[in-house]
Amino acid sequence: MDSKVSVGELRELVARFVSERDWEKYHNPKDLAIGLSVEAAELLELFLWERIELEKLQGELAERAKEELADIAIYCLSFANAQGWDLSELIKSKVRRNEEKYPARKYRGRARIP
Numbered sequence: 001m002d003s004k005v006s007v008g009e010l011r012e013l014v015a016r017f018v019s020e021r022d023w024e025k026y027h028n029p030k031d032l033a034i035g036l037s038v039e040a041a042e043l044l045e046l047f048l049w050e051r052i053e054l055e056k057l058q059g060e061l062a063e064r065a066k067e068e069l070a071d072i073a074i075y076c077l078s079f080a081n082a083q084g085w086d087l088s089e090l091i092k093s094k095v096r097r098n099e100e101k102y103p104a105r106k107y108r109g110r111a112r113i114p
Helices: 007-020 029-045 059-083 087-101
Strands: none
Touching: 007 059, 007 087, 029 059, 059 087
16 A cells, blocks of 8 residues: 555665666666656557546556556666665655646646646
């Protein structure tokens, strides 16, 4: 559960998985960025030629989307691990910058940015 597992615990889980396979040598910024992009494209590919009008995914499509989303998160964690970056701090900092850039009072309910 998200509320019971910390980002740090997930980072350790991914780091252990990578270490047990001696894959650190392959975890350079370029290759991790490419892998992240490929996994994001695989998530997007699920919707190619599909007509989806649901608010929530269901069935096999939902299961496949979960797999791809997990792959994306694993690459994000791997990238942070390889660079020694604190992913939690990066996210908090980016949200703060976005709050300044897109104040809720001005952008509430707007899907497009002028």
